[in-house]
Amino acid sequence: MKRLLPTLLVVLCVFQLNAQNYFEKFKEYSNNRDTIRQRELLEKWENDQPKDAELYTSLFNYYFAKSRNEVVLLASGKPPKGEKVLLVKDSLNKVAGFIGSRIDYEQSNLKKAFESIETGIELYPNRLDMRFGKIYVLGQIKDWRNFTDEIIKTVNYSVINKNQWTWTLNESRGDADVFFLGALQDYQMQLYNTMDDALLKNMQEIANAVLNHYPKHIESLSNLSIAFLVEKNFEKALQPLLKAEKLNPHDFIVLNNIAYAYREMKNNKKALEYYQKVLKYGDQQAKTTAEQEINRLK
Template sequence: MKHILNLLVIALFSTTVLGQDFKTDFDKYYQEGDIVKQLEILTSWENQDPKNPELFTSYFNYYFLKSKQEILSISTEQPKGESLSLQDSTGKTAGFIGSSIYFNPETFNKGIAKIDEGIKLYPNRLDMRFGKIYALGQAKNWQGFTNEIVKTIQYSSENDNQWTWTNNEKKENGKDFFLTSLQDYQLNLYNTGNDDLLVNMRTIAQEILKYYPKHVESLSNLSITYLLTGEYDKGIEPLLKAEKIDPEDVIVLGNIAQGYKLKGDKETAIEYYEKVIRYGNERSIAYAKQQIQELKK
């Protein structure tokens, strides 16, 4: 019996070391952008250790890199991001050369399929879930991005935020890390400047609040989705809940003041700017005083 156990330990150790070697080799070629060598490593790795969690993340990275393409375009208007200006014979700007990122759908979806396999086998691997969310955001598939975040929020209540990361290492302070990361994804949506995506922000905020009702950042995010569409009462309501949770949160107090200002309730707006002065730092105090002066004109 002892001999059998020793054999099992040796086999398990060999598999682990083998997986680490494949991962090291893959990472080397990934950094070099050599997709031919990457595929060679992945094929050998899959033949020898088909359920290794790092195999799924590596396959995902391979397909993501392979699917990413840069397209050059010429236009008379300056595109967003970096561009090169073209000049005519008189030295005047005649146009611009810009570039945009495109993801080949077929190749991209192969990567999504691989990471989905990994998530199914290792549902606590938060790096897999976040990797998928990141890729969907890069591809500007905002509905898929939102849906995957919602799924992950729902699962966080099942595993009590007992997340793991690369090499199945436990993620310390799982809940705080998880919620902070979700805030970053909310900012991704907000920073697009696309008002149509406020609904996506709202969906995410509402889902978080189902499981984490005292999450002040999500109450603030929910508020923003209403304030920006002129629904001031709906926007102020979650902020008042946030104030009860943390009465000295200067950002919340400032947003409440702004909400009442937009609504046309100058008196209450001033009341909340005075609270900002009471609890804020030098910068927020100066801003609140400026706002009060304008409201009193």
């Protein structure tokens, strides 16, 4: 058995080296947008090392890129708010229309992208980059139901693997738990930034899933309150906000939201109390707003 061990080590090292070589080549062809060589490499890679983790992330990226089609649009009237467009003006220098673009997704390649990454996740459930890659694409195609469900699945799995996540080339992250929770906050903000009030419920679903396992996660307590604030259910909004304040009495975003809730409830005394706290702990912008509110409430 001792004679076999060096041979096994050599075979293992060669396997890892080959896998990394495939991955580096794929990145090179991707950067050069050489889809023909990408496809040829992926076929060889699949035959040579069908269980390589980087194969699945590369297949995912390849098919997702193939699915994206940018469509140029020429339309009359005023452009939608927030979209980057080229304005078309008439002889009187008035806006007559605009030229913009949108991304459409071809479904057969998109399906292959998801099938590839789902196989990868099944084989390598601790690979956080695979899970986050899938979530990212669901956000890009605005499939908010599956976006939310996939985040919740990942939150639940984080308890099973105790946040022992790995990343590209199966490398471990030393700050895995901090990085993981930080990314979850970014995803919840992605829902919020759609400005679609219906998606506030999705934010609450994610926040509740996080708090079920991480009850001291202040950002999720704050997110939980947002839908209640929008719905003007201020008493319910205060419950998670006051819990968050106990965990961090200096979080000025939480303090500001508490002040706002009390203000809307016409409890000026408590609103003033919390705006004073924002003055003490907030950044310059928060302090300016708090000062304005204090002057208005006095």
